[in-house]
Amino acid sequence: LAAPPTPLNVTSTTVPAPITPHMPPANAKEGVSVETVTSPISLGSDASIAVHTNPTSTCKIEVFYNYDISKKQKPSSEAGLEPQTADEYGNAGWTWTVGPSDALGLGKIIVTCVYNGRAGVVQADLQVTK
Numbered sequence: 063l064a065a066p067p068t069p070l071n072v073t074s075t076t077v078p079a080p081i082t083p084h085m086p087p088a089n090a091k092e093g094v095s096v097e098t099v100t101s102p103i104s105l106g107s108d109a110s111i112a113v114h115t116n117p118t119s120t121c122k123i124e125v126f127y128n129y130d131i132s133k134k135q136k137p138s139s140e141a142g143l144e145p146q147t148a149d150e151y152g153n154a155g156w157t158w159t160v161g162p163s164d165a166l167g168l169g170k171i172i173v174t175c176v177y178n179g180r181a182g183v184v185q186a187d188l189q190v191t192k
Contacts, residue, residue, distance in 0.1 A: 083150035086116050092182035094121070094175045097153070102189035106162045111186060112155035113173050119148045119182075121175040123156050127190060128165035137172075138164070148175065166190050 097112040115121060122145045124137035137143075142158030154175070169188040174181055 081151075083117055085118070085150075086177070088178050090116055090177060090180075092116055092119065092175060092177040092180040094173055094182040094184040096173075096184055096186045099171065099186045099188070101187060102191050103160055104191050105160055105164060105166070107160055108157055109160050109188065110155060110157040111171055111173065112153065113148075113175070113184060115148050115152050115154065115175040115182060116177040117148055117150050117152045119152070119154070119175040119177040121146050121148060121154045121173055124172045124174075125158070125169065125188065126172075127160075127169040127188075128167035129170040160190060164190060166192065 092115065094113050094115045097114050099111045100109045103109045111123070113121065123143050125140070125143060126135050126137055129135065140158045140161065142156055146154040146156065148154040167190060169190055171186045171188050172183065174183045
């Protein structure tokens with residue numbers, strides 16, 4: 063039989079330094095990346111997306127259900143899709159309910175963020191199922 067493992071004695075009380083936000087310079091480039099997105103999502107469920115960008119950027123979201131680039135579709139106007147300002151760490155996010163009568167299929171989420179007149183855009187797919 064093997065001897066029981068020796069317990070670890072942890073004596074360090076070192077706490078990592080907190081992360082502090084840093085504002086980018088006024089002429090910083092603007093970029094946007096998707097951190098998380100809820101997909102696939104079923105009709106009547108809550109969808110969400112989180113993005114990362116420059117701190118204090120102004121961001122808008124457009125959600126298109128069953129997206130077809132050849133059609134001039136209007137974005138969804140569901141509650142929760144209002145513009146957001148990124149927090150001091152550059153995080154912004156939205157949560158909304160996919161309506162029970164929204165179109166099934168592959169949709170698009172387009173997020174545009176602006177920092178001091180410079181824009182960044184990111185797209186994500188949104189698969190809507192029954």
